[in-house]
Amino acid sequence: MKNLFEQYPLINQLVSLKESEWFNPNTTTVDAALPYVGLTQADVQDASDRLTRFAPYLAQVFPDTAINGGIIESPIRAIEAMKSQLESQYDLPIPGKLLLKMDSHLPISGSIKARGGIYEVLTHAEKLAIQHGLLTLTDDYRQLDSEEFRSFFSQFSIAVGSTGNLGLSIGIMSAKLGFNVSVHMSADAREWKKAKLRSHGVNVVEYQSDYGVAVEQGRKEAEQDPNCFFIDDENSKTLFLGYSVAGERVKHQLEALDITVSKDQPLFVYLPCGVGGGPGGVAFGLKLAFGDHVHCIFAEPTHSPCMLLGVHTGLHDQISVQEIGIDNKTAADGLAVGRASGFVGRAMERMIDGYYTVSDSTLFSQLQTLAKTESIQLEPSALAGMKGPFVIYQQIDYLARLNYSNKALKNANHLVWATGGGMVPQTEMEKYLTIKT
Numbered sequence: 001m002k003n004l005f006e007q008y009p010l011i012n013q014l015v016s017l018k019e020s021e022w023f024n025p026n027t028t029t030v031d032a033a034l035p036y037v038g039l040t041q042a043d044v045q046d047a048s049d050r051l052t053r054f055a056p057y058l059a060q061v062f063p064d065t066a067i068n069g070g071i072i073e074s075p076i077r078a079i080e081a082m083k084s085q086l087e088s089q090y091d092l093p094i095p096g097k098l099l100l101k102m103d104s105h106l107p108i109s110g111s112i113k114a115r116g117g118i119y120e121v122l123t124h125a126e127k128l129a130i131q132h133g134l135l136t137l138t139d140d141y142r143q144l145d146s147e148e149f150r151s152f153f154s155q156f157s158i159a160v161g162s163t164g165n166l167g168l169s170i171g172i173m174s175a176k177l178g179f180n181v182s183v184h185m186s187a188d189a190r191e192w193k194k195a196k197l198r199s200h201g202v203n204v205v206e207y208q209s210d211y212g213v214a215v216e217q218g219r220k221e222a223e224q225d226p227n228c229f230f231i232d233d234e235n236s237k238t239l240f241l242g243y244s245v246a247g248e249r250v251k252h253q254l255e256a257l258d259i260t261v262s263k264d265q266p267l268f269v270y271l272p273c274g275v276g277g278g279p280g281g282v283a284f285g286l287k288l289a290f291g292d293h294v295h296c297i298f299a300e301p302t303h304s305p306c307m308l309l310g311v312h313t314g315l316h317d318q319i320s321v322q323e324i325g326i327d328n329k330t331a332a333d334g335l336a337v338g339r340a341s342g343f344v345g346r347a348m349e350r351m352i353d354g355y356y357t358v359s360d361s362t363l364f365s366q367l368q369t370l371a372k373t374e375s376i377q378l379e380p381s382a383l384a385g386m387k388g389p390f391v392i393y394q395q396i397d398y399l400a401r402l403n404y405s406n407k408a409l410k411n412a413n414h415l416v417w418a419t420g421g422g423m424v425p426q427t428e429m430e431k432y433l434t435i436k437t
């Protein structure tokens with residue numbers, strides 16, 4: 001361990017809990033990086049097609065998805081007033097547009113987990129129904145909304161370990177289809193999320209310890225039941241693909257806003273990172289959709305910098321923040337993860353430009369500023385990306401490495417991925433909005 005601190009001096013700074021950043025000098029082009037992912041454009045297309053097959057069913061059982069034809073997607077919004085406010089706070093002008101990807105307002109579960117979590121449940125349901133001869137790919141999937149199907153799915157169970165939002169997505173979707181579902185929740189999971197799950201008929205199992213323990217216990221319980229499917233947030237390629245469908249959709253959304261991505265106008269995307277599946281999957285989709293001129297940067301709490309630590313040291317899931325003396329305690333409950341996914345770090349490290357940490361106090365301060373300037377209310381985790389543009393414009397080496405013209409850097413656009421908050425109860429939100437920062 002002493003050696004590790006000597007070999008990677010940055011770890012000392014992480015341990016000091018100061019806001020830090022690391023921009024990886026070993027990133028490569030998309031083409032060179034793709035073989036390490038082990039997944040392709042065809043896999044993303046397959047996921048997209050599956051979501052299209054389920055869309056009529058989703059539109060029927062979740063009426064708030066009906067206006068979008070059962071496709072679970074969120075808007076992109078320019079946040080000019082927030083941008084001006086941040087520019088004066090940081091005393092740094094940011095050229096280009098500051099855009100917000102509002103996964104906070106995704107239907108069904110109000111967070112980025114409505115992408116991966118719901119997709120994995122649908123994939124499992126489809127597989128079971130096809131295996132048992134109840135469904136074919138060309139059927140009208142609205143038939144899943146029936147007593148026959150609910151009673152079929154009730155013979156099977158689904159389990160997941162979660163800090164909250166993944167549990168919400170998987171719990172609500174599984175229960176709707178008729179599955180028996182257990183959500184193993186870590187100590188930092190919010191009470192209201194547990195209550196909401198119980199109201200949907202989900203079995204909530206509570207732990208006094210952190211996310212890693214909740215996942216392990218969930219995995220163990222599931223192993224004892226051959227009819228139980230354990231959704232593995234740390235290693236699931238299915239979850240990852242559910243997130244990756246966002247890439248192509250963002251491309252269409254930006255086209256509609258007349259925003260192009262090219263060597264003359266790069267796009268920087270700032271993604272809050274917990275275990276890594278959400279931001280990793282989205283980044284994979286974005287790289288496939290846009291190529292080398294989209295740049296993805298991961299943001300983590302100062303108390304939970306697991307992905308930065310794992311990629312920087314090359315140890316990935318072989319090291320936790322606790323092992324270097326960091327407590328993994330943060331108000332950003334969606335990001336309170338001490339050990340990163342080994343799959344995501346290894347698959348995506350060549351395509352992620354950089355990683356930075358942000359303190360809880362910055363998260364709350366920006367949460368409040370966004371509410372004031374734009375009337376958009378998010379949960380703390382969802383603000384992690386907001387500081388991103390102000391981080392990168394101070395990275396002289398990184399910017400030089402990118403090798404863009406000054407004009408291109410001035411034309412760059414910035415997309416902050418707002419990952420959750422749409423379903424936070426008002427009483428809880430009041431606390432976020434009034435907490436001293």
Ligand SMILES: *Cc1c(COP(=O)(O)O)cnc(C)c1O
Nearest residue numbers: 165274275276277278334419420
């Ligand atoms: C889960 C979550 C993330 C990060 O996703 P990971 O897959 O854990 O990296 C970010 N923000 C919110 C609000 C989340 O719930």
